[in-house]
Amino acid sequence: MISYISRRSLLAIPVLIGIVVVVFLLIRAIPGEPCTAILGELATKEACDRFNEANGLNEPVIVQLGIYLKNVVTFNLGESISFSRPVTQMLIERLPLTTELALTALTIAVGVGVPMGIVAARRHNSIIDTGTMTFANIGVSMPVFWLGLMLAYLFALILKDTPFVLPPSGRLSPGVFPIPYYEVWGWELTEGSTWAKFNEYISNHFIFNTFITGQWEVFSDAVRHMILPAVALATIPLAIIARITRSSLLEVMGKDYIRTARAKGAKESSVVRSHALRNSMLAVVTIIGLQLGALLGGAILTETVFNLAGVGRSLFEAITARDYAVVQGFTVVIAGIYVIVNLLVDLSYAFLDPRIRLE
Amino acid sequence: MTISRKGAIEKLEAEAGDVNRLYEKPVGQWRLAMRRFRGRRSGMAGLFIVLALVGMALFAPLIAPYEPNEILIGKEDVTRRDPPCIHVLGCPEDTPQHIMGLDGNVRDVFSRIVYGARVSLTLGIFTVTLALLVGSTIGAISGYAGGWFDNILMRVMDVILGFPSLLLAIAIVAVLGPGLRNALLAIAIVTLPGYARVMRAQVLAIKESDYVSASRALGSSTRQILLRRVIPNALTPLVVLGTLGVATAILEAAGLSFLGLGAQPPTAEWGSMLARERNQVFTSPHLVFFPGLAIMLTVLGFNLMGDGLRDALDPTLNR
Numbered sequence: 001m002i003s004y005i006s007r008r009s010l011l012a013i014p015v016l017i018g019i020v021v022v023v024f025l026l027i028r029a030i031p032g033e034p035c036t037a038i039l040g041e042l043a044t045k046e047a048c049d050r051f052n053e054a055n056g057l058n059e060p061v062i063v064q065l066g067i068y069l070k071n072v073v074t075f076n077l078g079e080s081i082s083f084s085r086p087v088t089q090m091l092i093e094r095l096p097l098t099t100e101l102a103l104t105a106l107t108i109a110v111g112v113g114v115p116m117g118i119v120a121a122r123r124h125n126s127i128i129d130t131g132t133m134t135f136a137n138i139g140v141s142m143p144v145f146w147l148g149l150m151l152a153y154l155f156a157l158i159l160k161d162t163p164f165v166l167p168p169s170g171r172l173s174p175g176v177f178p179i180p181y182y183e184v185w186g187w188e189l190t191e192g193s194t195w196a197k198f199n200e201y202i203s204n205h206f207i208f209n210t211f212i213t214g215q216w217e218v219f220s221d222a223v224r225h226m227i228l229p230a231v232a233l234a235t236i237p238l239a240i241i242a243r244i245t246r247s248s249l250l251e252v253m254g255k256d257y258i259r260t261a262r263a264k265g266a267k268e269s270s271v272v273r274s275h276a277l278r279n280s281m282l283a284v285v286t287i288i289g290l291q292l293g294a295l296l297g298g299a300i301l302t303e304t305v306f307n308l309a310g311v312g313r314s315l316f317e318a319i320t321a322r323d324y325a326v327v328q329g330f331t332v333v334i335a336g337i338y339v340i341v342n343l344l345v346d347l348s349y350a351f352l353d354p355r356i357r358l359e
Numbered sequence: 360m361t362i363s364r365k366g367a368i369e370k371l372e373a374e375a376g377d378v379n380r381l382y383e384k385p386v387g388q389w390r391l392a393m394r395r396f397r398g399r400r401s402g403m404a405g406l407f408i409v410l411a412l413v414g415m416a417l418f419a420p421l422i423a424p425y426e427p428n429e430i431l432i433g434k435e436d437v438t439r440r441d442p443p444c445i446h447v448l449g450c451p452e453d454t455p456q457h458i459m460g461l462d463g464n465v466r467d468v469f470s471r472i473v474y475g476a477r478v479s480l481t482l483g484i485f486t487v488t489l490a491l492l493v494g495s496t497i498g499a500i501s502g503y504a505g506g507w508f509d510n511i512l513m514r515v516m517d518v519i520l521g522f523p524s525l526l527l528a529i530a531i532v533a534v535l536g537p538g539l540r541n542a543l544l545a546i547a548i549v550t551l552p553g554y555a556r557v558m559r560a561q562v563l564a565i566k567e568s569d570y571v572s573a574s575r576a577l578g579s580s581t582r583q584i585l586l587r588r589v590i591p592n593a594l595t596p597l598v599v600l601g602t603l604g605v606a607t608a609i610l611e612a613a614g615l616s617f618l619g620l621g622a623q624p625p626t627a628e629w630g631s632m633l634a635r636e637r638n639q640v641f642t643s644p645h646l647v648f649f650p651g652l653a654i655m656l657t658v659l660g661f662n663l664m665g666d667g668l669r670d671a672l673d674p675t676l677n678r
Contacts, residue, residue: 018518029534137401137666141658143610145617146633146651149640157641297523301614305637315526316618319533331530335522342521 004350012343017069019335024068027324028061068328077329082321087329090314092197095333096204097171098310101302102295104207104230109237110288116238117245117284122272124250132242139239144298148232148305155228167225169307171206176221178206184213229306233298237291244287248280255279282352289345293338395671402667408660416476423470424456427627432465439465440636440643460645463636464625468646471627472653478628479657482539482612483605486547490608491601494551498558499585499593503566513559516552524549525614532620539612539628542621546611550604557600561593595672603665606658613654629654 035048035057043051052058059067071077077087120132152168159165167173180203182189189196203209207226210219252258253276261271300312311330318326396402415422431437435455443460444450459468501512519527531545562585565571571588579587615621616630617637624631629650636646 014514015517015521018514019521022518022522023530026530026534133401137663138655138659141606141610141655141662143613143617143630143651143654143658145614145637146647146654149633149637149647150644150651153640153644153647293523297525300525300529301617304618316529319529327530327533331522331526334526338523339521 001350005347008346008350009343012339016336016339019339020069020072020332021065023328023331023335024065027328072332077332078325080318080323080326082318082323082326087325088197090326091311091329091333092201093204094309094311094314096201096206097308098296098299098303098312100205100207100226101229101233101299101308101310102292104226105233105295105298106237106288106292108230108234109241109291112234113238113241114245114284116242118249118272118277120242120246121249121253129246132246136239136242139235140243142235142239144232144236145301145305147235148229148302151228151232152306166228168228171222171225171308172218173221173225176218178203178210178215178218178222179213181209181213184215229302229308232305233295233302236298237288237294240291241284241287245280245284248283249276252276252280282349285352286345286349289341289348292341296334296338392668392671396667399667399670401663402671405660405663405665405667408656409664412476412480412657412660415473416480419473419477423467423473425467425470427471427474428466428625429470430465431461431467437461437465439463440639440646442643443645459649460643462632462646463639468632468649471632472629472649474627475629475632475650475653476657478539478622478626479609479612479654482543483609483657483661486543486550486608486612487601487604489543489547490550490604491554491597493547494554495558495590495593495597497551498555498560499562499590501555502559502562503581503585503589509559512555516555519549519552522549525611528611528615529618529620532615537620537623539622539626542612542615545615546608549611550607553604554597554600557596558593561596562589565589565592599665599669599672602661602668606661606665609654609661610658 035043035051039047039051057064075088077091079086080090083090116132116136120129123129155164155166156168172178180200182199182203187199189199206222207219210216210222253272258271258275261275262268266275296312299310300316302308303310303313304316311334315327315330315334317323318330396406425431432439437455437457439461440463441457441461443458444454444456445458446452446456450456457467457469459472462468462471497512497516501509522530527549528542528545531548532541535541535544566589571584574584574588612621613630613633616628617634619631619634622628622631624635633647633650633654636643640647
């Protein structure tokens with residue numbers, strides 16, 4: 001097992017380096033001098049020289065790449081030109097929103113998708129099965145941004161005077177502010193230290209922060225703002241998870257050991273639960289992990305629709321504004337998360353299925 | 360499980376049919392697949408949707424009541440973002456009929472949706488063709504050559520797969536500049552590894568088969584073996600993947616257009632139509648609803664057809 005883990009982890013390193021290099025080269029491939037792109041078309045020759053000197057742009061590309069790789073490893077991601085702040089600081093403020101969104105969506109997708117798949121498989125070829133699969137097919141084909149806008153229309157306008165009304169944009173209502181847990185608990189943090197930054201990052205997970213400190217009004221406000229984006233984002237993964245659960249459970253239910261279990265006189269519910277489900281979950285776990293990547297991509301669209309300042313939308317805005325440091329930094333972080341998640345999925349798969357690690 | 364008498368008789372008849380079939384002319388693989396495909400309702404529904412879309416794209420000028428970019432102000436008694444007006448559903452006869460309403464530039468939405476089918480279908484099919492050709496070539500060469508060459512190519516594919524696909528597509532469009540053609544290229548690049556991997560796996564399996572060894576013993580060149588023996592046998596999964604790929608491509612392209620990176624105005628493209636009017640969703644929901652519905656139905660059609668093809672072409676599902 002240990003040898004498998006180390007082998008698989010080592011394989012992730014070239015991919016991560018590859019991603020950093022690709023992002024670096026993509027940025028360099030954008031037409032035009034970085035100097036005029038950042039300082040503006042009217043930048044003078046002297047200003048450009050100073051800029052190039054300051055940013056090490058006079059060095060050969062390979063040296064620049066080396067410096068950039070070193071900076072990435074030390075979490076020095078440069079400074080945003082449109083916000084004039086360090087990219088790391090922007091990540092501290094914006095990544096938690098995306099993480100919370102993606103995790104809430106994943107919870108919905110798994111919490112609804114897996115039971116749906118199980119019910120469909122148990123009632124194979126019934127109306128419930130057909131209905132579920134029709135729903136799943138439509139779900140897979142759903143443009144996230146369209147669903148988001150339609151949900152916003154339905155819950156913010158049509159259901160306006162009912163208890164089901166939900167806010168169509170933003171992360172919190174105006175005037176509502178969560179107090180970070182370290183302030184609630186009176187921790188002494190040195191301004192600007194890594195530890196303080198780390199705590200700031202954690203406390204920016206509003207739902208988590210308000211939950212552990214018991215600020216229930218802010219908590220419910222944050223949750224209400226999260227529902228529509230999370231549901232929109234969850235739809236495609238939910239449909240995929242439901243389909244995989246169903247087909248994988250159906251496959252397992254046809255196996256000889258299920259017949260044996262039934263022949264022994266085991267109750268149908270226990271046959272399903274302890275024999276079939278456990279074995280069919282292997283495929284489901286893999287697909288759940290793969291969906292997390294899709295969630296990160298979908299977050300770009302969802303955050304745009306619901307006006308949320310997460311990494312997805314910031315990244316898109318940075319690309320439009322040619323804010324290269326942000327594009328580089330955010331892309332590397334998102335892709336890095338993606339690679340690590342895939343690594344964890346592979347490892348958990350090996351943990352669940354001994355045949356893989358013995359290969 | 361008890362079998363009714365009727366069921367038992369049917370079963371016997373079916374078995375007799377199986378015996379009789381031995382004396383029939385053998386049925387080819389493709390004909391068999393066609394027969395299976397026709398037996399699946401969802402696959403047929405997908406095919407129907409896709410054919411309807413192709414028809415809509417081909418005969419757009421005949422179906423659409425207006426030109427896609429025709430501005431109707433001054434020509435008819437209409438205003439910006441008029442809601443749908445359908446005479447059969449009780450809209451007054453003296454108002455001009457616009458079954459999907461008018462957009463912010465006073466253009467007929469239905470006509471734009473009809474013409475939009477051309478854009479989406481062309482884009483989906485071109486993207487997949489490109490990705491499929493390049494991807495499967497890479498996969499075939501990689502799998503056939505093996506060794507370090509294979510290793511390098513596959514690590515490159517891993518890097519592409521290491522990005523969430525929409526994110527990489529956005530980055531590529533940022534480099535190439537926004538526009539439909541660049542969106543097409545970007546999506547082709549991000550979907551390429553899927554085809555390469557499938558092709559490579561197929562080639563690895565086929566390479567070791569007896570008929571390839573026989574072919575080599577007869578003195579065929581590498582190129583001949585690849586083109587005549589390996590590629591035709593690897594086609595089946597690629598056909599399925601390609602059909603599903605059209606769905607993905609259309610969905611991703613719509614996403615890019617929604618972000619303003621794909622089709623540029625005034626092109627009648629569903630994603631950008633929706634994006635331009637998205638702030639009006641609370642006042643004129645029809646401007647968001649219909650383009651999105653068109654995207655969803657198209658993607659659904661290709662998804663259903665792809666699933667149907669997979670079931671029909673997979674011999675392991677034969678029994």
